[in-house]
Amino acid sequence: MSPPNRRDDEIRRMLDTPHPLLPAGLAAAATARGHRILRRRRAVHAALWTLLLAAVVTAIVLAALMWPSSPPPAEPGTWWPPQN
């Protein structure tokens, strides 16, 4: 975007010191941590799905048990159909 700049090049040269050596066990440690993150994520997902399923089942059972029975039709006193 901006034209090449001598001052920016100087900064780039200043930053581009020799790279530090990568520690030997870094990849293995990161892999182990990544596996742990994935395992934890999977456990949380399983727990949440189980909770959701349990909530749905409980709601259905409670609804079936506690559903208000429809009131029986009142025998007398209706004006329709006219009984005579």
Add this chain to the structure above:
Amino acid sequence: MPCHGGVGRRREAAETRRDAEFAAFVAGAGGRLLHSATLLTGDPAAAERLLLPTLAAVHAGWLRMRGEDPYELARRELFRRFVHRPWWRRPHGGVLDGLSPQERTVVTLRFFEGVAEEQAAAQLGLPEDRVRAIAARATAALRSAAPRPNRPAPLGATRAVPR
């Protein structure tokens, strides 16, 4: 883990391949990322402490990538983690000694990683003018702080470039 025949085996194979690809990625790009982290934190030990969770997050998200560049992902994660560090863990020392964390972020992203101004601004959530201003201020500070043996010489003189 319930094994449904082919599904479990396929998943296991994918995870094995993921681990191999990740190891190759770290072997290839780890040095550059570690250098970025060292520039940011100014301290090799702190850089390693910053890089390890970054790489772990990249590893955890490896199978979710759909044709993205893992280096880009790791760089975003690294800078995001550095920007969101608590205020009491101020970086000091290193090549960029004396700069604020934000100036370190902008200078490293612009001049070491070579990210364009617009992308750096988008990644850091700043306006582009602000990124340009921060970079200009930081470069001025760096140039005035750096020991330059060729500074007193006039501009046309031959420049003795160290390193």
